[in-house]
Amino acid sequence: MAYVAVSGGEEAIEESIRLLDFYRSGTDKDLETEAIENKLSLLVDRVMSEAGLYAKTLAVLALKQCEGSMEEAVFLLRAYRSTLTRNYYTRVVDTEGMRLTRRISAAFKDIAGGQILGATYDYTHRLIDFDIGRETPAALRRRIAETLAAQAPEDITPCPRVSAELKKEGLIDGFAQSDQAPHDVTVHTLEFPAGRSARLQTLSRADTGFISGLAYSALRGFGQAHPTVGELRCGYAELCLPYPLDETESVYIGEIMITEVECFNAADGKNQLGLAAGYGAVFGRSETKAIAMAVLDRELEAGGPYPAQDEEFVLTHGDSLEMNGFISHLKLPHYVTFQSKLDAVRKRRSAP
Amino acid sequence: MNKNYNFAFLDEGSKREIRRAALKAIAIPGYQTPFGSRELPIGRGWGTGGLQLTLSLIGPSDVLKVIDQGSDESVNAVNIKKFVALCTDVKTTTDARAATLIQTRHRIPEFPLKNGQILIFQVPIPEPLRVVEAREEITKKMHAEKDYAPMWLQLYESLMKYRKITVSTEYPCMVEGRYMMNPSPIPKFDNPRLHKAECLYLFGAGREKKIYAIPPHTEVVSLAFDDVPFERESFAGRKCRLCGSANTYLDEIFDAQTGGKFYQCSDTSYCQEVRHAPE
Numbered sequence: 001m002a003y004v005a006v007s008g009g010e011e012a013i014e015e016s017i018r019l020l021d022f023y024r025s026g027t028d029k030d031l032e033t034e035a036i037e038n039k040l041s042l043l044v045d046r047v048m049s050e051a052g053l054y055a056k057t058l059a060v061l062a063l064k065q066c067e068g069s070m071e072e073a074v075f076l077l078r079a080y081r082s083t084l085t086r087n088y089y090t091r092v093v094d095t096e097g098m099r100l101t102r103r104i105s106a107a108f109k110d111i112a113g114g115q116i117l118g119a120t121y122d123y124t125h126r127l128i129d130f131d132i133g134r135e136t137p138a139a140l141r142r143r144i145a146e147t148l149a150a151q152a153p154e155d156i157t158p159c160p161r162v163s164a165e166l167k168k169e170g171l172i173d174g175f176a177q178s179d180q181a182p183h184d185v186t187v188h189t190l191e192f193p194a195g196r197s198a199r200l201q202t203l204s205r206a207d208t209g210f211i212s213g214l215a216y217s218a219l220r221g222f223g224q225a226h227p228t229v230g231e232l233r234c235g236y237a238e239l240c241l242p243y244p245l246d247e248t249e250s251v252y253i254g255e256i257m258i259t260e261v262e263c264f265n266a267a268d269g270k271n272q273l274g275l276a277a278g279y280g281a282v283f284g285r286s287e288t289k290a291i292a293m294a295v296l297d298r299e300l301e302a303g304g305p306y307p308a309q310d311e312e313f314v315l316t317h318g319d320s321l322e323m324n325g326f327i328s329h330l331k332l333p334h335y336v337t338f339q340s341k342l343d344a345v346r347k348r349r350s351a352p
Numbered sequence: 353m354n355k356n357y358n359f360a361f362l363d364e365g366s367k368r369e370i371r372r373a374a375l376k377a378i379a380i381p382g383y384q385t386p387f388g389s390r391e392l393p394i395g396r397g398w399g400t401g402g403l404q405l406t407l408s409l410i411g412p413s414d415v416l417k418v419i420d421q422g423s424d425e426s427v428n429a430v431n432i433k434k435f436v437a438l439c440t441d442v443k444t445t446t447d448a449r450a451a452t453l454i455q456t457r458h459r460i461p462e463f464p465l466k467n468g469q470i471l472i473f474q475v476p477i478p479e480p481l482r483v484v485e486a487r488e489e490i491t492k493k494m495h496a497e498k499d500y501a502p503m504w505l506q507l508y509e510s511l512m513k514y515r516k517i518t519v520s521t522e523y524p525c526m527v528e529g530r531y532m533m534n535p536s537p538i539p540k541f542d543n544p545r546l547h548k549a550e551c552l553y554l555f556g557a558g559r560e561k562k563i564y565a566i567p568p569h570t571e572v573v574s575l576a577f578d579d580v581p582f583e584r585e586s587f588a589g590r591k592c593r594l595c596g597s598a599n600t601y602l603d604e605i606f607d608a609q610t611g612g613k614f615y616q617c618s619d620t621s622y623c624q625e626v627r628h629a630p631e
Contacts, residue, residue: 336422
């Protein structure tokens with residue numbers, strides 16, 4: 001009988017989980033964690049970014065555990081994060097001094113410190129390279145090592161932000177320096193109106209697809225006009241902790257790869273046209289997401305009638321766990337509630 | 353018990369924080385207390401609010417019961433129980449009278465609960481006013497001002513349009529005459545059980561990050577008009593095909609072989625107790 005299939009679920013669940021192992025087993029070839037970490041690094045970056053946990057080794061295990069499912073990997077990392085005690089908070093990260101691997105401006109040709117194209121897929125032709133299927137990893141490594149050895153390393157000096165100059169000229173509306181402790185949305189409920197720190201944190205952890213789609217809607221007309229990418233930079237930012245025995249000293253604990261973006265929009269200043277900046281910063285090399293975040297930061301600051309400008313709409317619907325969890329919960333049994341709905345419909349039909 | 357994880361999974365700091373929110377909720381019956389909801393290995397929308405309450409309250413001497421749609425054996429109830437067993441070593445039971453903590457989705461057990469028992473509800477949407485106002489910023493103000501007119505209006509419109517109040521589950525109620533509360537998607541049938549109960553009711557919404565409570569002996573009144581009384585789902589003339597109860601909430605079941613319909617208690621452990629009770 002149909003009903004039996006949904007109760008007595010214990011055994012069914014066990015078997016279902018075993019079946020997952022069957023799918024995961026796939027082939028005799030193994031997917032080594034070292035290879036995932038180093039060869040699928042953009043995937044790993046995205047998992048860490050949406051999970052809000054910078055932990056490559058764990059992200060790799062998560063991806064391997066769930067057949068490469070984005071939402072499941074993010075889920076695993078987030079759940080693990082809940083078990084960790086927070087021992088320290090780092091000092092505010094100065095991204096101006098980050099070790100750059102890439103830095104471009106769509107606003108100015110010449111910027112102080114220069115443009116560094118770095119690694120980007122932007123100018124590749126998206127043609128499937130059939131040789132990849134026959135590539136030997138050792139040969140590839142050797143070729144890259146030889147190329148590197150033939151080059152003389154060049155010092156990269158920390159660069160001031162492109163916006164710094166415009167701020168000096170008073171052309172851009174900046175946000176006043178704030179020493180207020182940020183509102184941590186992982187510890188406190190997001191409340192509305194939300195502060196900017198809560199907004200930025202939420203956007204930075206948001207599902208890439210969700211915020212990209214929203215930012216796109218803003219560009220297409222459901223929002224302000226086309227913004228300009230003032231600066232996009234990728235690189236390593238240093239993390240430091242206050243030294244417990246002497247708060248004026250810091251202890252360096254490592255660095256994280258981030259992508260940071262500043263977008264400029266035309267904005268009405270006091271009696272004159274001005275510019276306003278939107279900010280985006282995300283874990284890893286995740287440029288579209290960082291730009292989308294900067295676009296939405298600006299849209300939310302400006303406010304307006306469109307979805308991308310509606311704070312509560314944007315900030316409550318983009319969390320990977322929340323959206324996927326609630327959508328998938330529809331698969332759970334709803335016998336009792338549906339029975340109650342049926343009762344209401346029947347009574348309404350039979351009402352005099 | 354998996355030794356790689358803390359007792360009851362969450363770190364002690366998080367558990368304490370959740371208990372603090374629960375205490376505040378108990379102090380202000382019906383008020384939705386915000387809390388820093390943690391992510392769990394169970395999906396958001398699958399009972400993580402209830403589960404966070406369970407995990408933060410559970411101790412080695414507790415006895416846990418988990419039900420989903422009234423059933424102890426439903427896949428999600430089994431799964432949640434399995435998870436709690438993985439990170440604690442507490443006893444579980446199906447007997448509603450033997451449990452100290454009961455986590456539930458969509459039902460209140462048929463056996464009346466007693467002093468010392470806590471019923472923990474899984475709540476998808478804690479805000480009763482969400483059906484009339486989408487924005488949290490506004491609904492928060494409405495609660496502050498006790499402005500519940502739009503909800504009353506909606507019930508009235510339903511009466512005008514269908515000659516019946518068509519709200520089925522999540523039927524709103526007033527708690528101690530102050531806060532309007534969403535009792536979670538329990539059927540209206542269960543609403544009267546919230547009123548002046550012996551046990552403590554806790555409601556956890558993980559995705560929406562809210563905890564609320566009905567302490568024992570609290571007045572909980574389902575919304576109704578003076579001339580249109582509150583009405584529950586009715587199963588007049590029907591009874592459970594297994595235990596013969598005619599006063600319980602029934603599941604409607606289709607028999608694949610005969611194409612007929614029959615009825616069965618949604619509270620499976622109650623049904624069993626009735627069947628096995630000595631006359």
